[in-house]
Amino acid sequence: MTTMTPPPDPGEAAPRRLEPQFADLARQEHAVRLGMWVFLGSEVLLFAGLFALYAAYRTEYSADFTAALHHQNLLIGTANTFVLIISSFTVAWAIHRLRHGDRRACLVFLAITMVLGALFLAFKAIEYGDHFAHGVVPGRGYASAELPARGARVFFNLYFLMTGLHALHMIGGLAVMGWLVTRVARRRATPAYHAELEMGGLYWHLVDSVWIFLWPLFYLTG
Amino acid sequence: MTTEPKTAATGGVHYVVALAVLLALTATSFALSRVAAGGASHWLALAIAAIKVMVVGYVFMHLREATFATRLVALVVLLFIAILCAGIVADVALR
Amino acid sequence: MTSTASYLTAGRGLRSWLFTRDHKRIGILFLIGTSGALFVGGVFALLLRLELLTPGETIMGALDYNRLFTQHGIVMVFLFMVPAIPGVFGNFFLPIMLGAEDVAFPRLNLASFYAYAIGSAIVLAALFAGGVDTGWTFYTPYSTSSLTAVATAAFGVFVIGLSSIFTGINFVVTTHTLRARGMGWMDIPLFVWSIYATAIIQVLATPVLGLSLLLVAVDHAWGLGIFDPAQGGDPILFQHLFWFYSHPAVYIMVLPAMGVVSEVVCTFAHNRPFSYTAIALSSLGIAFIGFLSWGHHLFVSGMSVLDAGVFGILSMFVAIFSAIKVFTWTATLRGGRITFTTPMFYFFGFMFLFVFGGMTGVAVATSSLDVHWHDTYFVVAHFHFIMVGGTLTAFLAALHYWFPKMFGRVYSEKWGIIGATMVILGFAFTFTPQFLLGNAGMPRRYFSYPAEFQWLNVLSTAGASILGLGMAITLGYLVYALFRGAPAEDNPWRSRGFEWRTPTPPPLHNFAGQPEMVPGAYDYHVADHHDHDDPAS
Amino acid sequence: MSELLRRILMLPEQSSTVAADIDRLHYFVIVVTMLGAAGVAATTLWFLIRYREGGPLSRRSRGKTGEEIRPARTRAALIAELTAVGGLLSLFVLWWVIGFRQFVGLHSPPEDSLEVYVTAKQWMWSFAYPNGTGSNGVLYVPVGQPVELIMTSRDVVHSFYVPEFRIKQDVVPGRSSTVWFEVVRPGRYQVFCAEYCGISHSTMRAQVIALDGEDYARALEGLSAIQLAGPTADRPAVVGEQAPAEPLSLAAIGQRVAAQAGCLRCHTVDGTAHTGPTWAGLYGATIPLEGGQVAVASEAYLTESMMDPRAKVHLGFKPVMPSYQGIIDAPQIGALVHYIRSLRDVRRSGGPEPAPAAVEGSVPLVQPLTGEPGEPPAPPPASPPASGTAPPAEATP
Ligand code: HEA
Ligand code: HEA
Ligand code: CUA
Numbered sequence A: 001m002t003t004m005t006p007p008p009d010p011g012e013a014a015p016r017r018l019e020p021q022f023a024d025l026a027r028q029e030h031a032v033r034l035g036m037w038v039f040l041g042s043e044v045l046l047f048a049g050l051f052a053l054y055a056a057y058r059t060e061y062s063a064d065f066t067a068a069l070h071h072q073n074l075l076i077g078t079a080n081t082f083v084l085i086i087s088s089f090t091v092a093w094a095i096h097r098l099r100h101g102d103r104r105a106c107l108v109f110l111a112i113t114m115v116l117g118a119l120f121l122a123f124k125a126i127e128y129g130d131h132f133a134h135g136v137v138p139g140r141g142y143a144s145a146e147l148p149a150r151g152a153r154v155f156f157n158l159y160f161l162m163t164g165l166h167a168l169h170m171i172g173g174l175a176v177m178g179w180l181v182t183r184v185a186r187r188r189a190t191p192a193y194h195a196e197l198e199m200g201g202l203y204w205h206l207v208d209s210v211w212i213f214l215w216p217l218f219y220l221t222g
Numbered sequence B: 001m002t003t004e005p006k007t008a009a010t011g012g013v014h015y016v017v018a019l020a021v022l023l024a025l026t027a028t029s030f031a032l033s034r035v036a037a038g039g040a041s042h043w044l045a046l047a048i049a050a051i052k053v054m055v056v057g058y059v060f061m062h063l064r065e066a067t068f069a070t071r072l073v074a075l076v077v078l079l080f081i082a083i084l085c086a087g088i089v090a091d092v093a094l095r
Numbered sequence C: 001m002t003s004t005a006s007y008l009t010a011g012r013g014l015r016s017w018l019f020t021r022d023h024k025r026i027g028i029l030f031l032i033g034t035s036g037a038l039f040v041g042g043v044f045a046l047l048l049r050l051e052l053l054t055p056g057e058t059i060m061g062a063l064d065y066n067r068l069f070t071q072h073g074i075v076m077v078f079l080f081m082v083p084a085i086p087g088v089f090g091n092f093f094l095p096i097m098l099g100a101e102d103v104a105f106p107r108l109n110l111a112s113f114y115a116y117a118i119g120s121a122i123v124l125a126a127l128f129a130g131g132v133d134t135g136w137t138f139y140t141p142y143s144t145s146s147l148t149a150v151a152t153a154a155f156g157v158f159v160i161g162l163s164s165i166f167t168g169i170n171f172v173v174t175t176h177t178l179r180a181r182g183m184g185w186m187d188i189p190l191f192v193w194s195i196y197a198t199a200i201i202q203v204l205a206t207p208v209l210g211l212s213l214l215l216v217a218v219d220h221a222w223g224l225g226i227f228d229p230a231q232g233g234d235p236i237l238f239q240h241l242f243w244f245y246s247h248p249a250v251y252i253m254v255l256p257a258m259g260v261v262s263e264v265v266c267t268f269a270h271n272r273p274f275s276y277t278a279i280a281l282s283s284l285g286i287a288f289i290g291f292l293s294w295g296h297h298l299f300v301s302g303m304s305v306l307d308a309g310v311f312g313i314l315s316m317f318v319a320i321f322s323a324i325k326v327f328t329w330t331a332t333l334r335g336g337r338i339t340f341t342t343p344m345f346y347f348f349g350f351m352f353l354f355v356f357g358g359m360t361g362v363a364v365a366t367s368s369l370d371v372h373w374h375d376t377y378f379v380v381a382h383f384h385f386i387m388v389g390g391t392l393t394a395f396l397a398a399l400h401y402w403f404p405k406m407f408g409r410v411y412s413e414k415w416g417i418i419g420a421t422m423v424i425l426g427f428a429f430t431f432t433p434q435f436l437l438g439n440a441g442m443p444r445r446y447f448s449y450p451a452e453f454q455w456l457n458v459l460s461t462a463g464a465s466i467l468g469l470g471m472a473i474t475l476g477y478l479v480y481a482l483f484r485g486a487p488a489e490d491n492p493w494r495s496r497g498f499e500w501r502t503p504t505p506p507p508l509h510n511f512a513g514q515p516e517m518v519p520g521a522y523d524y525h526v527a528d529h530h531d532h533d534d535p536a537s
Numbered sequence D: 001m002s003e004l005l006r007r008i009l010m011l012p013e014q015s016s017t018v019a020a021d022i023d024r025l026h027y028f029v030i031v032v033t034m035l036g037a038a039g040v041a042a043t044t045l046w047f048l049i050r051y052r053e054g055g056p057l058s059r060r061s062r063g064k065t066g067e068e069i070r071p072a073r074t075r076a077a078l079i080a081e082l083t084a085v086g087g088l089l090s091l092f093v094l095w096w097v098i099g100f101r102q103f104v105g106l107h108s109p110p111e112d113s114l115e116v117y118v119t120a121k122q123w124m125w126s127f128a129y130p131n132g133t134g135s136n137g138v139l140y141v142p143v144g145q146p147v148e149l150i151m152t153s154r155d156v157v158h159s160f161y162v163p164e165f166r167i168k169q170d171v172v173p174g175r176s177s178t179v180w181f182e183v184v185r186p187g188r189y190q191v192f193c194a195e196y197c198g199i200s201h202s203t204m205r206a207q208v209i210a211l212d213g214e215d216y217a218r219a220l221e222g223l224s225a226i227q228l229a230g231p232t233a234d235r236p237a238v239v240g241e242q243a244p245a246e247p248l249s250l251a252a253i254g255q256r257v258a259a260q261a262g263c264l265r266c267h268t269v270d271g272t273a274h275t276g277p278t279w280a281g282l283y284g285a286t287i288p289l290e291g292g293q294v295a296v297a298s299e300a301y302l303t304e305s306m307m308d309p310r311a312k313v314h315l316g317f318k319p320v321m322p323s324y325q326g327i328i329d330a331p332q333i334g335a336l337v338h339y340i341r342s343l344r345d346v347r348r349s350g351g352p353e354p355a356p357a358a359v360e361g362s363v364p365l366v367q368p369l370t371g372e373p374g375e376p377p378a379p380p381p382a383s384p385p386a387s388g389t390a391p392p393a394e395a396t397p
């Protein structure tokens, strides 16, 4: 991530951001953006492996999966979906405001985003705690009385893997957001050139997008 | 390869509309899961998720301003996810 | 501007190397790393061959043997073959061939090298912390229950995977955004095409390998058994995920080699490629269709018969793209003006060995035949024919071809030919008997084997010693040339390639002035002042 | 000719019915491969010599640039290349067609196959026969009769490989896989484990001993019977010392296991439904499942139902059956499956059973005899029919 954004150089004049290998800033920004997308594509394929496993196991154990879904905390899952969607908006809005030169609003919305992200993780922690209390833990320790079937174990193993990996990405996203706040506050990211903000935003949206799929897979019964 | 954005920069309205659409779709998806429309409802939920992700990508992630190459990346990635899932599920479902 | 100082002398001291952002220096760092890996993996290979000299125990016990072939496979594939050509020659020449000063993200490039170095260190540490005995394929549930350092090694490979992804991102973006002014997609050199196709595979496939190895490591360390039958898991799904990476990965290993061959054949035949389009686009075809055929590694795993059929036919389709390339290279020789040098010798070896190896790939992709061949020495011979006979040969061709440009020195042609002869003959000697062993039914990963297989194993071991000696000689004269070789001209092969239009060795920012991109990289039929050698003009 | 090729290529003897066919394709593919590689190498070499610098045809000695000589010949060369590629592709597709048909054949055991249950574990093979006997490390098979192996593993993935038969099949823990072969002449054949499975992988071997009919029967008599019940996680599957004097048939053993393991508390064998579905007529039937799908009661389904009953729940029954994973072992599973199969012609009645048409439709080969001895008159349904079930079985003609 961080390696791809321009270095923290002292001057704020845009031309000094230009790396020697690029002809002009527009081209450089295009390159950074393309690079970020390629990186995001790579990230998505990391999750894709787990999605494929989910699809395969759901085919194999459809009844168990349905039963396990009924034991999920739909309320928290749905609340978290709303939280992330709104946070995606606030990031986008923060960038939008900066594009229009409104640094203060940008900072405010970045801060809101971070609060929402933290809220998401807090909900997630509550949910995990609840699972643990019922003997639903990842791996060999699994001891749920209500859902002893093998398919349910697979379901929860996948659940912990996928939401856990997602939560790790959330934590990473929060760190990036924190860094962006300092960049904007110190006027390193300017209305004229703020590629790092765009990239951080892209990352955040990606993490949100993954959750948009996790929600129906792990909460919605149907 | 042109570096100029093809579309004008995304305006404030776009974001607000996108947010509204996303919230509405989430609510719809939730409601649908409550009324339990049978076996198809699961596919419906996934379809709604796909639409949501497209909205996020198109507006929030600025795909509407992006170059062809960038959009191509997004498409290729989706294609490969489909290939991976299809190949594996086909084995499990058919053996 | 210090435009004339070569990249080798611009900046001195260890720090200037370790913290360099110059793609050429990073390429050299990769060269050191991957050659070291080749050496280590090669020593492992020779020990393997030594053990297989007699049917029972020869120099080591079963556990040591199992660790050894695992580490041979891991080191050769992940530490040598995957990073070798892209990391060394891709880094060094891709920007120059595009007329760029550097790759798009020089810092990411350095990070890629460090990810490679750290990952390799972890893998090698696993070797001392009990080794790994799972085979390079890490099949569950054996890998998750093995008492060896599986988690460490899997994590190390994961880190190397990051390096692969970083490099891939860099090359994709560089090719898209840093082509010299006026250079269209159909003007870029063929080597760049193949590296670009490789980069796409690296970016899209490597995360899936990372994930499957992570799942193995997590299971091994904490018992989160997503593939564990006792927890409802299905071990076959691991194989699917693994091969979703590892089949495309074989094209990560061979596409760059094909790029090298395309350059070498044009330069030494002094001829245009018979069809630029065919070579360029078939790279993309391989990259894409290559993703659709992973299931041919699972024919006997108990996968669904229908799925096996689909993967079988798709494997046939991907093979055809390689054939297109081979025919085009052959046709490129026609009507040329061929100078026969060490790289050309390797080219010839490549043509024979790769075609044979590739065709045996088609043979094992024929489902009913693979039932007999799967997990026998036939498969071992198949992939060594391609990976050693194809890729290693191409790596050596590239090393000799670009050596003058990279280091500004010339190696001894006489020793070059001697080395190449020994490598190619030794190779054929080593692996041809293994086809027969496989036919006769000797399974792979066998520490001991029935006595009737011995004579073929003896032949193979004998061949391996010639091969090893050939490699040692090669290493010897190249190192000698590095320090004592005569200075090289800017364009000793009279090539039209863009990389030969810069001073030797290239200056820090690659070009003395503006890069010249006219005439094109393969325009041997057009006279021009660069071609000092063409009397017809 | 083909015998000569077989020897040159060092293929082992063709000792199964499929070997000769597979080898023919093998020769075809390999000969083309060798000719193709030689052809490419020869052409390359020829060009290298003809067009060498200063040679008779190199551009310099012709004194022309490439451009001038090219166009005339390029067209022909292009056509040649396209033909070569097209021809090669047709060849590949032809191989695929032949190979895939053979592959399907390798996965379609003949109906009358003799079934043997195989358990692989680190690092041995054990075999259980239909007559209730078992053996370790040696598999006895009759010559001239197809044999189907139903295999599972206790620990890691192994692979059953007999080079002389040209067959190989991975043996995977947690599932069963099958492979079949028919031996053409008596003899001993090496079995290798072909999937890497740990330190003794290379010595995890066994033998197939193929015998003519009578010898085969005699050999089986000499074997000891399979142990009946008990926790067996750590003991070998087959214990000779405790053999009863008279080996029972595998189905009979299954009956005993069913009684000892308590299956019969919930399952009947006479067609009535109880806590669980009856076993009568179960084998081969199409089972409606909870969640709307259906499944065919194959060996795999039956095995899975014992190991993981909740994976697929029979529609209308509660998922109360406990898992028998680790409680009964592979030969016992084999015996149970065999027993359930032996009940396939018993007519079922009452309860939430699948439609009779489905039962009979899927067992086309054996028509139930009317008034078969041992079939009790149909009692009233033991449990209320679940929604959507078909009329009772008596309706069948
Ligand atoms: C660089 C590495 C590389 C490459 C390029 C390939 C290329 C191919 N491979 Fe290979 N393969 C491996 C490395 C590679 N492989 C490895 C490492 C394994 C073992 C992994 C393990 O289990 O440890 C393996 C295993 C493997 C298997 C599994 C075997 C088994 O375990 O049972 C199969 C099965 O289909 C297969 C098929 C193919 C095919 C169809 C190609 C095709 O892409 C080949 C295409 C090339 C050609 C077809 C040559 C060109 C042909 C001509 C010019 C034709 C001229 C001829 C005439 C005119 C007749 N490979
Ligand atoms: C790139 C991949 C690669 C390469 C190059 C090689 C090279 C060799 N391999 Fe390897 N091999 C694999 C990949 C590779 N192998 C893989 C993936 C497996 C499967 C592992 C598994 O089952 O899990 C395998 C397995 C394998 C086996 C089977 C083990 C078994 O199943 O029991 C054998 C047995 O003979 C073998 C032998 C050899 C030999 C003799 C060489 C020789 O070609 C080696 C000769 C090379 C040298 C001796 C090096 C000398 C180097 C120098 C002197 C430095 C030179 C430096 C410069 C010139 C810059 N290999
Ligand atoms: Cu069992 Cu290898």
Ligand SMILES: [Cu+2]
Pocket (backbone or CB within 6 Å): C246, C247, C250, C293, C294, C296, C297
């Ligand atoms: Cu493959």
